Amino acid sequence: MALAGNAPRVFTRCTKSGVPYYATAASASLSLLAYLNVASTGATVFNWFVNLINTGAYQSWICCCVVYLRYRKAADAQGVADAPFRSRFQPYSSIVSICGFGLLLVVNGFKVFLDGQWDTSSFLTSYIGVVIFFALYFGHKFTVGSGDAWVRDPMDVDLVSGLDEVLAQETPAPPRTKWYQKWRVLFE
Known part of the structure; x- marks a missing residue:
């Protein structure tokens, strides 16, 4: 990097x-x-880190699903049908995943809303990541990326640049067994 x-x-x-x-x-x-867990106060700090990491992970998975849905829309619009990684459960599994991770994002720190459980530090570590995400997103959008279209028309998305190099580096997969092929039928 x-x-x-x-x-x-x-x-x-x-x-x-x-x-x-x-x-x-x-x-x-x-x-x-990991040494934060040695003392009881360290366990609290460790839980703060867990909340922050969970928030970031849920947001990352939501972004991955949104990117896949946009890719799928562009691939369908441009007639790209030879992708070997299509699943019969798509795009529905991406939509379900967005809803699931969105729900997990909301309930990540829900314990603080229960009667008598309010803790400002737990609330902040559970939900500050969402605020930071949107602050970075819109901060970039309004400063550096003001002229950059972040949501492009599906026909304008470039799906072929660099594809020849990637295909040239791929090695053919070894032949699969009958059992693997039968198992794979369930998921394609």
Whole structure:
């Protein structure tokens, strides 16, 4: 990521053998969060991190499902039908997933709304991620991305750039057994 300019430049520094030591140290330092559970107050902080991570994960899955639905709409509009990863349950499973993850996002910190359970810090760690997501989304939209159409017409979505390179790198799948083919029929 740092080489592509998407992370701080310090993470590009490597040893002579090519080990990115700052990036490795930053990644490894996250494991120290497990020690928060040693004390009872640490367990509270650990639960805050769990709430924050859950909120981010639910939002990520919702975004993935929305992106898939937009891709599917563009593929259908452009007549791209040879995708090997189509499922018979789509687009309905994406819609159900959006609803499910949306529900989980709402009830992530619902305990604070029960009688006598109010805790400001738990409320903030459960729901601040939603506010941050929309602040970043609209902040980018109104500053840098004001001229960029974020929702394109399905016919204008580019589905073929770089496709030849990807197909050239793919290796053919090994032949499947009869049982695998019978099992796969259920999910296609």
